Amino acid sequence: MIRTSGLTRHFTVKKQTVEAVRGLDLHVGKGELVALLGPNGAGKSTTLRMLTTLLRPTAGTAEVAGHDVTADPRAVRSAIGYIGQGNGAGHSQRVRDELHSQGRAYGMNAAAARTRAAELIGSLDLEAFADRVVSSLSGGQRRRLDIAMGLIHAPELLFLDEPSTGLDPQNRANLAEHVRRLRAEHGTTMVLTTHYLEEADQLAERVVVIDHGRVIADDTPERLKSAYAGDRITLRFDHDRDAARARTCVLGIADGAVTDLTGATLQVRLDGGAELAPKLLRALDDTLVPVAAVEVARPTLDDVFLNLTGRSLREEAATGSEQKLEIAA
Numbered sequence: 102m103i104r105t106s107g108l109t110r111h112f113t114v115k116k117q118t119v120e121a122v123r124g125l126d127l128h129v130g131k132g133e134l135v136a137l138l139g140p141n142g143a144g145k146s147t148t149l150r151m152l153t154t155l156l157r158p159t160a161g162t163a164e165v166a167g168h169d170v171t172a173d174p175r176a177v178r179s180a181i182g183y184i185g186q187g188n189g190a191g192h193s194q195r196v197r198d199e200l201h202s203q204g205r206a207y208g209m210n211a212a213a214a215r216t217r218a219a220e221l222i223g224s225l226d227l228e229a230f231a232d233r234v235v236s237s238l239s240g241g242q243r244r245r246l247d248i249a250m251g252l253i254h255a256p257e258l259l260f261l262d263e264p265s266t267g268l269d270p271q272n273r274a275n276l277a278e279h280v281r282r283l284r285a286e287h288g289t290t291m292v293l294t295t296h297y298l299e300e301a302d303q304l305a306e307r308v309v310v311i312d313h314g315r316v317i318a319d320d321t322p323e324r325l326k327s328a329y330a331g332d333r334i335t336l337r338f339d340h341d342r343d344a345a346r347a348r349t350c351v352l353g354i355a356d357g358a359v360t361d362l363t364g365a366t367l368q369v370r371l372d373g374g375a376e377l378a379p380k381l382l383r384a385l386d387d388t389l390v391p392v393a394a395v396e397v398a399r400p401t402l403d404d405v406f407l408n409l410t411g412r413s414l415r416e417e418a419a420t421g422s423e424q425k426l427e428i429a430a
């Protein structure tokens with residue numbers, strides 16, 4: 102469905118070159134559900150914009166739904182759906198009519214467009230404002246309308262750029278449900294970008310981790326976690342010196358463990374943490390180091406990102422949204 106080779110995009114800003122996407126090789130097969138995961142500015146949207154023909158690559162090639170994005174952008178566009186970050190919907194029409202017009206623009210007949218619009222209004226929970234004009238909707242309501250607009254012609258390949266941004270947890274769950282249904286009922290191939298770790302983890306079968314315009318990992322969430330991040334055991338003590346002694350003890354018995362000591366808290370990363378935790382606690386007990394609390398956590402995709410880059414995606418996402426709020430204010 103998608104095959105890129107050395108896909109590259111540069112921007113020139115005030116005589117400086119920004120290398121937004123650097124030599125991306127990506128292959129997405131029919132029916133796959135792939136998440137592009139990465140921090141703000143990693144190059145996810147630029148990649149999507151090239152694949153959907155909104156932006157010309159600086160170098161490299163991309164074939165989408167059997168057509169070259171540069172040589173045959175029209176054919177690409179008619180085969181795909183795209184739900185962007187901005188809102189594609191106009192302002193003066195009612196929600197229901199907007200959806201209907203979008204269906205007609207994709208060549209659906211009036212009856213089919215109306216039926217499909219009604220279906221999406223129901224499944225994306227748009228009923229309460231289906232007869233209001235678009236300009237009167239809140240940000241979250243517009244987001245849901247954008248999503249319905251992208252789904253109207255039931256495309257075989259759907260791109261979603263940060264689909265859940267601006268949605269409350271309830272609507273995020275509705276969207277996830279809708280995405281799953283599209284897969285199950287129509288075998289729709291989907292590529293979405295996100296910096297919600299949980300979304301990538303729960304929804305995608307394959308996660309492509311992007312950082313500074315390059316793919317740094319590409320696999321199922323489970324395999325990424327087992328390859329790049331061990332379980333995390335957090336041990337808390339009453340005194341800093343106990344934590345330091347515990348670290349020596351841990352390193353003595355857990356081969357390959359990575360430890361992080363902060364005051365009276367010791368974090369230990371290792372494979373098979375759940376099985377090793379009782380052994381660790383027994384060893385600490387034997388060496389008379391009293392443990393105040395212990396917690397074992399399975400790795401997350403954030404641990405994967407942290408291991409690959411030394412940075413936390415969660416923190417970067419938080420900083421990014423703060424920046425956005427400052428700009429908005």
Ligand SMILES: Nc1ncnc2c1ncn2[C@@H]1O[C@H](COP(=O)(O)OP(=O)(O)OP(=O)(O)O)[C@@H](O)[C@H]1O
Nearest residue numbers: 112114119121139140141142143144145146147148
């Ligand atoms: N039109 C543009 N002009 C100049 N620079 C751009 C343009 N679009 C993107 N960039 C830059 O390219 C880089 C990649 O941006 P991109 O929007 O693709 O990242 P992203 O991973 O989608 O981030 P986010 O999660 O914040 O949407 C960033 O440094 C960004 O500032």
